[in-house]
Amino acid sequence: MPPARQHTRPTSSRLRWVWHLLTWLCIVLALAGAVLPGLPTTIFVLIAAWSASRCSPRLHQWLREHRLLGPSLRNWEQGGHIDRRTKWIASAGMFGAMCIVLLSFSHPVLLGTILILIATGALVVWSRPEPAMHERPWRNSRDSA
Template structure:
């Protein structure tokens, strides 16, 4: 059967369709990418967009982290949208820091100090709000471990 519904002779393609006493042939189906793959790709693109948007908003609010949200957005776009991933890596303001982390797991000293100061402020705020409880000590230990991890990351070598 043609795409318009009229019978066509068998050409070696398609599949037989029984109907009305004569054998008709159905045109081969067009294969599209699996809907689940498209759904997963859209989900990663949405996650990337949300985290980059949070990072952009945080860029204009003092003391809120920007780079970590851009890194999460970059990771999500790496799974769904290579063009957006490349745009983030080529960004004039944040591209260098993102590229250092993605390619070499390096951080500048200024970035380490800023991150650890921000983490310290968050730890102090958590202690102030929650008080001296077990969960506070667990959060402090986790944030302290995070600061040690960040401090242990290599710094880029200066270009001469």
């Protein structure tokens, strides 16, 4: 076997483990973000799916079919959509984080920076299109308005 091939094989194997580690770290952070205010969920799901697609098609497929993480991922893959329910949940989390920040910090520069980041996150979330009714994994009459 040529020396160059021997050298690249372990590197790609190590890199594959790095992708696996990143995938599982993001899955853990996404699940934590589902219950902790201020910690995003969707971005970690997207990063996990991206890194899983680089190391394990089976893991990527598991993410796509996951009961909690899969619908957001499939919506994003089908056109960068974020459904209204997820937008409201993200907004509630950002509001909770904002309340914690307002009660915890008094330094104006730090406070202003954090609030600008939260506002930017809200703007990004609410600027994304919503999936069409037939593409939604769930149907809710309250969201038809």
